[in-house]
Amino acid sequence: MPGINYSDAGVDVDAGERAVELMRASVARTMRREVVGGLGGFAGLFDISRYTGMQQPLLATSTDGVGTKIAVARAMGIHNTVGIDLVAMVVDDLVVCGAEPLFLTDYIATGSVDPVRMASIVEGISTGCEQAGCALVGGETAEHPGLMEPDEYDLAAAGTGIVDAPDALGPERVVTGDVLVAMRSSGLHSNGYSLARRVLMPDASALEEVVPELTRSVGEELMEPTRIYTRDCLALIESADVHAFSHITGGGIAANVARVLPDNQAADLDRSTWSPHAIFSLLASRGGIDTREMERTFNMGLGMVAVVGQASVEQALTTLTERGVDAWVCGSVRDRTTDDVGDASAKGGAGGAVSLVGSYAKDGSG
Secondary structure (H helix, E strand, O other): OOOOOOOOOOOOHHHHHHHHHHHHHHHHOOOOOOEEOOOOOOOOEEOOHHHOOOOOEEEEEEEEEOOOHHHHHHHHOOOOOHHHHHHHHHHHHHHHHOOEEEEEEEEEEEOOOOHHHHHHHHHHHHHHHHHHOOEEEEEEEEEOEOOEOOOOEEEEEEEEEEEEHHHOOOHHHOOOOOEEEEEEOOOOOOOOHHHHHHHHOOOHHHHHOEEOOOOEEHHHHHOOOOOOOHHHHHHHHHHOOEEEEEEOOOOHHHHHHHOOOOOOEEEEEEHHHOOOOHHHHHHHHHHOOOHHHHHOOOOOOEEEEEEEOHHHHHHHHHHHHHOOOOEEEEEEEEEOOOOOOOOEEOHHHOOOEEEEEOOOOOOOOO
């Protein structure tokens, strides 16, 4: 096959280089003073010398993706917000143990590199990093002709954070009598989209439907970016007696809260303390989805839950309210009994039991 080159095989190296150039400005916005060097190196460098005063510095790491929300982004032709979703999934998993996210690297796989589309995606990732206070120190854009269609892409990222061992949060710090403080989600966030698409997106044209209770189109609702709670949680740690955080992602409310409880404890979450977003009611009614299935698939309006000491409840609510977070007391921790099965136990079988009780409020509270 004389004369064949990489471009003939479907990989456009020049397009990749143009994409990197278009990304530079947005990536530069995320830089922290600890970043050594800039975009384009084989590896990102981060100076951690200012953390040497910690008693026992622990590095925390998390890897995640966006899932099938990308299918909605492609159908809508909107690519500058799924990057926010990507960052949220990573950094808010880091902060649950009390870790400050330091830096993130991303991975974008695509059938064909469109420099403008790639730059738009990275713009969203950079925006998310800014919101979280972490640096985007590098990444990879991989072109996969023949494996993916030209306009297909997928996203993943890995983040690194740091926490001093004595300050690490988790089940071992939770005690009976602790209070659960909920932080409202911005919508579906980035979980349950395979089910949401099955119900609301039989084809791309369905995204144009304007639903009165949503006050916007289905597509606009499904593209609402995930709220990033990292800085809010770090501020809460500084002002209140926080014992644990639960990031409500895949698996829903009960399973994720159970993960941050010790085996001998249970938590009751009172549905009457909040009203889920209209999108959840729409999904339940159109899909004929029962409450239990909704609660183990979607966040139902809870994006993050803090487990705080009783004496810190008012301070926790004040801190979050001052930061513009809609927060409220949604439940409490108690001793677990032999009859306590709960709605869910933690992934892997470890952790406490969690029950959701009562009926959801209808007045928009929470």
